[in-house]
Amino acid sequence: MTSSSKKQRNIEKMALQMINERGDEGILQSDLWKLIGVSSREGSRIAIRLEKKKLVRREREYHSKRWTYRLYPVKRNHPLLPVIYSPCIICANNSKCSVEGVVSPLNCRRLIEWVLKTG
Numbered sequence: 001m002t003s004s005s006k007k008q009r010n011i012e013k014m015a016l017q018m019i020n021e022r023g024d025e026g027i028l029q030s031d032l033w034k035l036i037g038v039s040s041r042e043g044s045r046i047a048i049r050l051e052k053k054k055l056v057r058r059e060r061e062y063h064s065k066r067w068t069y070r071l072y073p074v075k076r077n078h079p080l081l082p083v084i085y086s087p088c089i090i091c092a093n094n095s096k097c098s099v100e101g102v103v104s105p106l107n108c109r110r111l112i113e114w115v116l117k118t119g
């Protein structure tokens with residue numbers, strides 16, 4: 001595997017983990033790409049690949065005066081990401097950690113490092 005395809009795979013895994021964390025609420029593509037730090041063009045390609053693998057569902061949505069997509073998980077806790085081994089299980093901040101909170105999985109360095117190592 002080349003380093004660029006490995007990097008691409010890592011970004012895909014991180015995107016998938018974040019989409020899974022959002023659950024039924026889903027996440028706008030543009031918000032996800034900002035969190036991950038990729039361009040919208042690269043992000044769209046990632047979303048299409050994840051959709052083709054049937055790991056996410058994309059739904060068109062009108063937002064901020066333009067059409068975009070919202071991404072939803074197809075399957076929570078994908079087997080590539082065994083949550084039982086995640087740092088969250090033994091994390092002291094577990095009870096106050098939420099997507100909307102100050103302590104959030106969306107900006108947790110420990111979680112991101114774990115996602116990148118998993119698989």
Ligand code: SF4
Binds near residue numbers: 103106
């Ligand atoms: S996402 Fe990070 S802060 Fe939140 S419970 Fe998991 S390890 Fe702890």
